[in-house]
Amino acid sequence: MMTSLAAGNLIENEPAAMLLALAVLLGLARLLGETARQFKQPVVLGEILAGVVLGPTILGALSPGFEPALSIHLYDWLFPSPLTHPGRIALDGFVEISAILLLLVVGLEVDLSTVRRQGKATAYVSALGVALPFILGFGLAFGVPGVLGAGPRGEAAPLPFAIFVGIALSITALPVIAKVLMDMNLAKSDLGMLIISSAMLNDLVGWIGFAVVLALLPAGADAGPHMSVTMTITLTLLFLVVMITLGRWLCHKSLPYIQSRWSWPGGVIGFVSVVALGSAAITEHLGVHSIFGAFVAGVALGDSPRLRERTRETIHQFVTNFFAPIFFASIGLRINFVSSFDLVTVLVVLVVAFVGKSGGCFLGAKLAGMSQRESLATAFGMTCQGAVGIILGQLAFKAGLISEELLVAVVIMALATSLFAGPAMQSVLKLKSQLRLADIVTDKHIKIQMESTTVMEAIAELAARGAEITGIASGVISQAAIKRERVMHTGLPNGLAVPHARLTGLHKPCIVIGRSKPGIDFDAQDGSPAHLICLILTPEEDHDAQIELLALFARTFQDAGLRGRVLSAQTATEFRAELNLASSEM
Amino acid sequence: MHTLAAANISAEDVTRLLIALAVLLGLARVLGEVARKLKQPAVLGEILAGVLLGATVLGNPALLGPDGINVKLYHWVFPEYMLNEAGEQVQAVVVPPEHVTEISDGESRVDAPLLTLSEPKPVPETGFISTTMFLHLSAIFLLLVAGLEVDLSIVWKQGKAALLISATGMVIPFVLGFGLAYALPGVIGYEASSGLLLPFSLFVGIAMSITALPVIAKILMDLNMFRSDMGMLIMSSAMVNDLLGWIGFAMVLAMISGAGVEAGHAAAGGSGLLMTIGLTLLFVAGMLTIGRWLAHKSLPFIQAHTTWPGGVLSFVMVVALFCSAITESIGIHSIFGAFIAGVAIGDSKHLREKTREMISQFITNIFAPIFFAGIGLRVNFLAHFDLLAVALVLTVAILGKVIGCYYGGKWAGLSKRESWAVGFGMSARGAMEIILGQLAMAHGLITEKLFVAIVVMAIATSMLAGPAMQSAMGRTQRRRLADFISEKSFAGQLNATDRRTAIGELAQTAAKATGIGADEIDEAVWQREQIVSTGLPNALAVPHGRLKKLKHPVVVVGQSNSGVDFDSPDGSLAEIVCLLLTPAHQPESQLEMLRAVAEAFHSESVRRDCLAAATLTEFKAALATSAEIQGH
Secondary structure: OOOOOOOHHHHOOOHHHHHHHHHHHHHHHHHHHHHHHHOOOOHHHHHHHHHHHHOOOOOOOOOOOOOOOHHHHHHHHHOOOOOOOHHHHHHHHHHHHHHHHHHHHHHHHOOHHHHHHOHHHHHHHHHHHHHHHHHHHHHHHHHOHHHHOEOHHHHHOHHHHHHHHHHHHHOOOHHHHHHHHHHOOOOOOHHHHHHHHHHHHHHHHHHHHHHHHHHHOOOOOOOOOOOOHHHHHHHHHHHHHHHHHHHHHHHHHHHHHHHHHOOOOHHHHHHHHHHHHHHHHHHHHHOOOHHHHHHHHHHHHHOOOOOOHHHHHHHHHHHHHHHHHHHHHHHHHOOOOOOOOOHHHHHHHHHHHHHHHHHHHHHHHHHOOOOHHHHHHHHHHHHOOHHHHHHHHHHHHHOOOEOHHHHHHHHHHHHHHHHHHHHHHHHHHOOOOOOOHHHHOOHHHEEOOOOOOOHHHHHHHHHHHHHHHHOOOHHHHHHHHHHHHHHOOOEEOOOEEOOEEEEOOOOOOEEEEEEEEEEEOOOOOOOOOEEEEEEEEEEOOOHHHHHHHHHHHHHHOOOHHHHHHHHOOOOHHHHHHHHHHHHHHO | OOOOOOOOOOHHHHHHHHHHHHHHHHHHHHHHHHHHHOOOOHHHHHHHHHHHHOOOOOOOHHHHOOOOHHHHHHHHHOOOEOEOOOOOEOEEOOOOHHHEEEEEOOEEEEOOOOOOOOOOEEOEOHHHHHHHHHHHHHHHHHHHHHHHHOOHHHHHHHOHHHHHHHHHHHHHHHHHHHHHHHHOOOOOOOOHHHOOHHHHHHHHHHHHHOOOHHHHHHHHHHOOOOOOHHHHHHHHHHHHHHHHHHHHHHHHHHHHHHHHHHHHOHHHOOHHHHHHHHHHHHHHHHHHHHHHHHHHHHHHHHHHHOOOOHHHHHHHHHHHHHHHHHHHHHOOOHHHHHHHHHHHHHOOOOOOHHHHHHHHHHHHHHHHHHHHHHHHHHOOOOOOOOHHHHHHHHHHHHHHHHHHHHHHHHHOOOOHHHHHHHHHHHOOOHHHHHHHHHHHHHOOOOOHHHHHHHHHHHHHHHHHHHHHHHHHHOOOOOOOHHHHOOHHHEEEEOOOOEHHHHHHHHHHHHHHHHOOOHHHHHHHHHHHHHHOOOEEOOOEEOOEEEEOOOOOOEEEEEEEEEEEEOOOOOOOOEEEEEEEEEEOOOHHHHHHHHHHHHHHOOOHHHHHHHHHOOOHHHHHHHHHHHHHHHHO
16 A cells, blocks of 8 residues: 555545645635735734634643643644644645745845845845844843743853844844735835845844854754855855846846747746745755745846736735745744743843844934834834744754743744734834725625616615614705705716715715616716716715715726626625726726 | 654755755656647656656666665655665654654654554655645645536536537446456456455546546647537536546545445444445535535625635635545545535636636646656656556547547537547546546555556547547647747848838848748749738738748748838838748638738737847747737
């Protein structure tokens, strides 16, 4: 049975549990991610939370100390220990590949010319952003090692331990911050580029520093590096330079060949993945993490204008919606936050990391001449520590450098800063996302089949629905709207109509959209009967809202294709699905 | 004592995993494209990549001895089981999880080591586990894509004819295959010791009666018949065929896993088998009715509430993973669940073409090559190649399908020619057959001998189907503009400013490409040009001529940034000039080429990119990217 074939092995090793684990991880991560989006938070926040919920912190730890609860059985079954279940190792391998593809996508978005233009700012931000938290962490760990809790080998070697703490506090998590920026549509902006390139430098310094720490450890290190530190540093820098010059040029030259000779876009997708996997293997071998190689490959490839937008889009969509959620959710799976929780350690680590990082980056950004607001946003963005901090912490823990308490503190710090970075940046930048009709309409706001045939009836019918939503008497609403309608009819060309009214006592604007298949004559300029009628109710004191909503409605339904599809929708949900698709494509 | 696996992935394991995937994917894509160039199915090249990298060539000890560098490289890149210093597999026993206590991360202690231990087994490498899992997922997603292509509503519309063709097209090959396996089990590699002759014969029957939807769709598109009645008929019969074939295969799997349960728990009696079959049927029925309805209802909801197309993408993947977990725990294979999930979701008209396209692009270009290369990796194709078995399987496969579908087609009222075409079209087995065989081998149902025969049969039938259908229908493959242009026939920027000199300049290039005198060409084209000018709207011009000495059609392309006046109806100056030369004895090829030009430069962006192209490669790249867009 155990013959020499590929799938044979897993068949014996409970692939059902593993598939279910993947499905649950992906499903919950996407669900919470979408929920986070609905609340205008970065999607990654929900995805990380999904892992915390499914991990040892909640699912694996409900009702501890009592009769083993069902949830613990479920947890053990879904995510068993890798010691006994190869399926879990396979899951870890999959997560590794997810991280690589994610960083590839991030790299594809990097615009080297922007980085060059912002060279000075990048240098300041990353230098100060590393130096300050490093000094704070190093000083603390060297001065009072007892507070933080060194591991068995860390106690014997205070210097490497202190250096490690310094590094752990100064690293920025490239994948997380990149995802936050993508979620906010900032990845391609100047600010986004500054943060990404600083984080990249930061990451590089961190990984090299970690290699130094492992080399400094007293002998007997089984997890020690297989090549000398100087080798690692030289080769990594060499790899970086070669990829960004020669590699970039080669990619640029070979893309037209692949596009003309290979099937499209499949050939290009395959080529991009092969390059990313190859350079990830190289950096992993050099002793820095594989994601770094994937990122550099992405930069080299993405710089070529010959990479078509559609290819990018296919890779991007698949990675952000399939691989990335699994990766972020898996972060929370690794650790139990309850059993080794030590409040003092957690607080000390959290404060030092946060103050050091944001302080350093803020100073750096100010020195580079950026505005107060942008400096703050940069500082908050850079505090985000996320996955890389956790990976480093785990490696150090395995090498006996740090205690479990410190590991948990590092992980909590990483999660807290990741969760904090997005919302903080958003509030500093006061991003006002563009209003979309799909976001303000729910099923309640749509009357899919109007019964009225005249203007007065139609307004009364929509007003009745408006009354349910706002709590204002329907008579009041319809009277106000009819009064306005008498002044001048509100029909628009293309079968639209926008009766409207301002109401005292209304707190926020409200719209009701009605659909009439036979059409109602609102006396439009082009003589067409109105099929889509939008009753717009706005507060008396808010002058802008009415104009804004009117324009929004007219703009959205400008598209004849959308009007046609909306008219053939069966239910209010289908109606909204069409709206959402149309506004996503705009 | 070793437990079954090392605890964590080390840096070296990750490096190896990445290299293994990169090498597999890279070589599979390259060879796949080469196969495509030679007008062969891409899966041929992809499997060949695995054969080259795998036990047949790279890892073959016969090449440089068991300690040869190639074997060492093979074991390093694609590790399978842990080896000790002597190069033997490390054996270990499986420790039940309840006897292992994790002391700290990375170390463990085994309690009561003498309790209920299993037989010693080789210890798999962590890299092997990860690669295997990746291959497993690839198979799941491949079947998901295959399922998404099945559109049950088309089948209902086609009605009787489709059902007849698929019924006879299944029954005859099934009977032949079953008979072959039952009468001559030894010849095609049945091991009498397994005691599974009935499931074995059933499997061979099913393997003969299944068909390959994606291959057929591709052939029909190449022949420009996809949207025709004939094409739809073939597609819908193939869909029914696939659906029934996979359900039948699930039954066979249920039989062997049910039999296993029976052997394990004598007390449970015969209920194991019935239980598995019952659950499988229940699952299929549930998914195709309630599941389909639910998917149809929830898609608009998801599109309304989540980012687009991300939300739908994740939804499809989650459903597929869930369904595969369910079928896996029922006791049939996980890929079956993914297939049914694909059918249930793909049937909804709310699933947009763009989402479908995105899923299928990503999967067929990343997961599929890795999967097919992975198949060749572990099987030694040379050692297990048995001419008699291959010949028998191939003959039965082609005869059964062609005869079955031919009579089905005749019955359904098709003409003789059309019936032959349907028969040859349906005989393509393609990738699905290989997945089927791989699964059967993984379940110990068939041996490597039969597996190799099935792979050869699948590839051979896929290669045969296109040309055979073509000659049965008397159709030619649609050619694209890029197929006519070669390095020699690319003229680049023209110096000419009027059409007389432009034609002269193009004729010079044409002379080099064809070996016919430039004057002769120039004269023929100019004569034609004087009758009616050949300018087209949108800055194109297509001067053309027929030549007696010419053997194949040739297109010479020239660009002009300043534009040449070819007196086009919209008054635009021609910026791209295509000189079309056709043999005098092929009057129809001129029309074909004219159509190809009009089609190729349909969109403005393509014209712009083509005008800007400095080399032939860039020019063809611009054409190729547009051809695909129009293809959909």
